Amino acid sequence: MFFASDNGSGAPRQVIDAITSANDGYAMGYGADTYMDRVRGQIREIFEAPEAEVYLVATGTAANALALATFIQPWQTIYCHRVAHIEEDECNAPEFYAGGAKLTLLEGADGLIDADAFALRMQNAPTAVHHAQPGILSLTNLTERGSRYTVAQINRLAGIAKAHGLPVHLDGARFANALVAEGCTPAEMTWRAGVDVLSFGGTKNGLIGVEAVVIFDPAKAREFELRRKRGGHLPSKHRYLSAQMETYLSDGLWLDLAGRANAAAARLEAGLRKRDMQAAGVKILHPVGGNMLFVELPNTAHQALRDAGAIYYDWPSDIGTQVAEGASQARLVASWSTSEGDVDSFLNILRNAL
DSSP, X not given: OBOSOGGGSOOOHHHHXXXXXXXXXXXXXXXXXXXXXXXXXXXXXXTTOTTOEEEEESOHHHHHHHHHHHHOOTTEEEEEETXXXXXXXXXXXXXHHTTSOEEEEXXXXXXXXXXXHHHHHHHTOOOSTTSOEEEEEEXXXXXXXXXXXXHHHHHHHHHHHHHTTOOEEEEETTHXXXXXXXXXXXXXXXXGGTOOEEEEOOGGGTOSSOEEEEESOGGGHHHHHHHHHHTTOOOSSTHXXXXXXXXXXXXXXXXXXXXXHHHHHHHHHHHHTSHHHHHTTOEEOSOOOSSEEEEEEEHHHHHHHHHTTXXXXXXXXXXXXXXXXXXXXXXXXOOTTOOHHHHHHHHHHHHHHO
């Protein structure tokens, strides 16, 4: 019953086998391996973007920070949600790699930027030399509250940004989960909706440690290459990243893994929404857009679950949120390897504790 994070899952056998196979013989370093040539072709085909440039890094923080830095200047600002991952969980890496560019935090329910509020903010964006200048819009899908931007919502927010000359970044650490849940194509959720650069996650969806940065504007590619090298994120034995990503993208594995995680989360959500659970004080706090749930449970239930071996994170309540007396909130994340048995055991223990 491990629901702490999808980072905690292992890798599927196909990925382990791919790394073992890549370990034979020799390969050119620094991304000149033939595996990377195939990865680049795969992503261009999957995203219907034949001119896109593709680069691999080992962490999501590096992907986000380097992607953002490539598209802005140090005197500009990055617009993002108040609970975006780049704000809450990356230790100022975007600001550091962007030479001091700041973050401007936006509001909106469930981790989703309110489009009307963003439009108003852009209408009143400062232009005087004394202020940080508008730089880029960054969206997170899935959001840090487990909700999902629809294609229509991305289109609207990106349209507002583009009307004011801003590029758009999509933090897709859980892009596969959002895509499967939305039922759209990768192109529809990215460049066709106005996204200029994507951090395409792999680690949270079964890879050992590799993320792709997909740049839909090839004019920015050279700068990204230099920033990646200067920032220390160009691995010499690059083939081990490439081999993972190639297998991930082959035969729809990435979509299958995300589908498993989403299905486990849906099973968990269905159980938590049962009438007896709700009557006993169980609350789901945000719309479930993929494989993450945020819940409020009685403290006695938390204790029973942990005594039985369940692992998950306590979660502080959002600003302005009222928590019932004797209850507290938590985040539950399903991964590709979460079994129906894991979910059912969790629900049975919870029901018996209520």
